[in-house]
Amino acid sequence: MVRQRRPINQDLFSKGGIITERDPDFCIVRLRMPAGMISPAQLKEVGEIAARYGVEKVHLTTRQTMEFPHVDPSKLEPLLADLEKNGTPLGAERQEVVNVTSCLGTRNCKFGIIDSVALAEEIDKKFFGKDLPVKVRIAISSCPNGCESERLNEIGITGIQKPIRDPGLCTGCGTCCHYCREKAIEVIDGIVVLHPGKCMECGFCILPCPFHIIQGAPPEYKITVGGHRGRHPKIGRHLITVKTQEDVIRVVDKIIYWIYRQASTDMMLPEQLDELEFDKFKQSITQMIEG
Numbered sequence: 001m002v003r004q005r006r007p008i009n010q011d012l013f014s015k016g017g018i019i020t021e022r023d024p025d026f027c028i029v030r031l032r033m034p035a036g037m038i039s040p041a042q043l044k045e046v047g048e049i050a051a052r053y054g055v056e057k058v059h060l061t062t063r064q065t066m067e068f069p070h071v072d073p074s075k076l077e078p079l080l081a082d083l084e085k086n087g088t089p090l091g092a093e094r095q096e097v098v099n100v101t102s103c104l105g106t107r108n109c110k111f112g113i114i115d116s117v118a119l120a121e122e123i124d125k126k127f128f129g130k131d132l133p134v135k136v137r138i139a140i141s142s143c144p145n146g147c148e149s150e151r152l153n154e155i156g157i158t159g160i161q162k163p164i165r166d167p168g169l170c171t172g173c174g175t176c177c178h179y180c181r182e183k184a185i186e187v188i189d190g191i192v193v194l195h196p197g198k199c200m201e202c203g204f205c206i207l208p209c210p211f212h213i214i215q216g217a218p219p220e221y222k223i224t225v226g227g228h229r230g231r232h233p234k235i236g237r238h239l240i241t242v243k244t245q246e247d248v249i250r251v252v253d254k255i256i257y258w259i260y261r262q263a264s265t266d267m268m269l270p271e272q273l274d275e276l277e278f279d280k281f282k283q284s285i286t287q288m289i290e291g
């Protein structure tokens with residue numbers, strides 16, 4: 001027996017957060033949730049909305065958002081209105097800037113260097129859903145531990161902090177060395193020595209020194225481009241390191257502008273950057289930033 005398709009508003013299907021399901025009579029609705037942050041009240045309401053529209057289980061995605069599987073397309077309009085009202089609107093999943101992910105950073109993690117949640121929210125506000133020739137995932141880790149695997153995203157941002165050896169009197173107690181996982185700091189002849197070549201700028205050695213001999217330089221933001229997960233994983237390459245959240249927004253703006261103007265639809269971004277040669281891409285972004 002041939003199943004009758006329900007009448008659906010096709011315009012809604014052009015929206016990135018609505019994904020055609022295996023069963024073509026139904027769809028998946030993905031939400032927008034920058035940094036994966038949601039209040040208890042919003043979370044409760046998401047559950048209530050899901051139940052109201054017959055969703056049996058909500059799925060948590062890898063990009064720190066949620067999706068409703070098996071939604072009846074004829075109910076999309078009121079469902080989307082309810083989600084919008086709850087502050088958890090429709091997300092994105094096509095050739096566009098999709099949900100921005102972040103760890104909790106300085107708000108809650110003892111290793112945090114930058115306020116990655118605030119940065120994710122700012123990036124979301126400015127760039128979420130922008131139509132592009134390729135999908136752009138942006139992820140932020142507040143320190144080089146990289147819990148968000150940010151370098152496996154088209155744009156990755158990592159908080160870093162350089163340790164600075166104060167000329168004060170080091171007792172050679174070795175406490176700081178104990179905290180360094182990179183063996184980038186050691187006590188030689190009773191005084192501490194830093195090896196910048198090995199240092200990841202995680203800042204873990206700064207706080208433990210009982211005599212404050214190791215100070216932290218101001219936090220910085222390391223930006224990588226061209227990372228990718230999935231079928232052909234690739235680690236993003238270092239583009240630039242900047243000093244403020246505003247600088248990050250400016251650089252992301254230039255990268256997205258470049259993708260909008262120069263990238264093509266038939267290849268993933270990392271491959272396009274390989275073809276172009278990364279140094280040329282880096283040069284053109286640097287010129288745009290300076291220009």
Ligand code: SF4
Pocket residue numbers: 103104105106109110111112113141142143144145146147148
């Ligand atoms: S990346 Fe660093 S700051 Fe973020 S959660 Fe992991 S350890 Fe904490």
Ligand code: SF4
Pocket residue numbers: 161162163179180181182183184185194198199200201202203204205206
């Ligand atoms: S900043 Fe991190 S990697 Fe560098 S010396 Fe300190 S603990 Fe080691």
Ligand code: SF4
Pocket residue numbers: 169170171172173174175176177187191192208209210211212213214
């Ligand atoms: S820098 Fe501080 S923690 Fe490290 S060896 Fe010297 S006194 Fe100890």
